[in-house]
Amino acid sequence: MRKKILIVDDEEDFATLSALRIGEAGFEVHIETDGGKAFQRIQELNPDAVLLDIMLQTDDGLSLLKKIKKEMPQVIVIVITGKAMLMGDIFKMEGAAAFFKKPIDVKELVKKIQELTQ
Amino acid sequence: MAETPAHLKIKKDAENMRILLVEDNPDHSYLVRKSVNEALRSQVEIAESGEQGVMRLGNEKYDLIISDFNLPGMSGLEVLKTIKEMGVDAPFIMLTGQGDEKVAVSAMQAGAYNYVVKDDVCYTILPRVISETLTQFRADKEKERLEREIREKSEALEKANRELKKLDELKSQFISSVSHEFKNPLNSIQESIALVLDGIVNPTEPKGKRVMEIAQNSTERLTILVNDLLDFSKLEAGKMKMEKEPVDIRGVLTEALDSMSPLAEKRKITLTCAPAAHKMIVFADPMRIVQVLTNLISNAIKYTQEGGAIRLDARSEKDPASSLQKIVVSVKDSGAGIAKENLSRIFERFEQIKQPQHRDLPALQGTGLGLSICREIVQLHQGRIWVESELGKGSTFFFTLPRYQ
Ligand SMILES: Nc1ncnc2c1ncn2[C@@H]1O[C@H](COP(=O)(O)OP(=O)(O)OP(=O)(O)O)[C@@H](O)[C@H]1O
16 A cells, blocks of 8 residues: 655645655655644544644644644654754654755655655 | 133133122122122122022022031031032032131032132132132033043944844845755756656646746746845945936836736735826836835735735825925735834845745745835935835835926
């Protein structure tokens, strides 16, 4: 069965582009651009992994990360951020499996997803 | 003209003074008054007791106070201390008895400027003592003033320094955020091309088309960024030339409206302009004014929800200061509005106030330079730009241009 990935990012362009390459690698990819709806979407989909943009405008990405790890600890979360200042360590501490800084090399991202979902 | 000798100058300074003498002995009062009147042509008023002296000093202003130490009620020293507490700001000369050095010392300690020992010659030297005291007092005052001025100046310098530092910080922040702004669209373009080259999408199919659109949006965004930066550096270097000509502002408004309409339509915002029936000729660089307008309109679109409205307007007005006619152009939106505390900041360089905006129109994202460029352009037209806004209700940006006479 194909593994399910959910991209939570309010930058639709970026989400679309990464979704295409991730899909090509054999994953079933979904996109959620509304941070406020993200958690509900995760509960419905029960994805194997979530790519979470931490700089969401509608919701605070960090608290979303905490909520996912508390209520659905089996979901792998990969944190993505546009802000260079934010430290990856914090997200790892909160249970993120990996941390990417924009601009992202999508091929690297796919590799990481493959590695983590094996 | 020959210079006035120093001693005469001092005397001149001491002339026409209002002097209060606190003295209970009428003979002494008479002598003091006589000598001062003759030598200094100054008015001497007399208080016959310490209490009376204090009362007068509470009600009126004197240039100098002379007081006998030995008074029936309140002593001269008590008078001095009391008026110091009252904040009376005039030099004080104490008259002491012979052999009364202790009194003299305590008077000086309490803030007297000078003392004179009462003897037969004291009345003849008094005018000189008075003028010296006044000179000293004035010099002290001047010194205080200068010190205050220096303090104020150095505070102002420190403030300017802090502001420069802040500007420097903002500049570094700006450079790092701008390089970031460049990287993201570049990354999108690269990824779009890679998706096609790697055969993941095909540009002739819908998915591939979408990818190409994303690449196109990103190039548009880069173009805007580069243009903003170029304009900004030109303005900073004072190299932007305005090519001013007489032009009907209504045509300028229409041009800006036409170029922004598609974007407004995309966001389902009504963009209107109700031009006046009569011509309004301004003396301006039409291209640059279109630039200011498109910038203001694109901000308005960016911060206005779907279904909102943006209205352009221009009216003629008399400048109350110069009584010259000027044109006031306005861009009014029904959008998010701006918090009071940010109203003046938004025109500053590099200042970007984070607030929810619509990111689905990438062509609208900017550098935070937009408004500062607008301000510079308007100022190069001897105009003024400002905003009136209420949170949640919308904002109106205004700018003025000189009317062509
Ligand atoms: N019409 C408006 N309604 C509400 N806020 C506004 C409006 N126009 C400007 N602002 C505020 O003023 C700030 C500065 O605007 P400015 O145009 O200088 O930068 P920007 O919009 O971030 O980028 P750009 O360079 O694309 O204009 C914005 O970040 C925004 O918070």
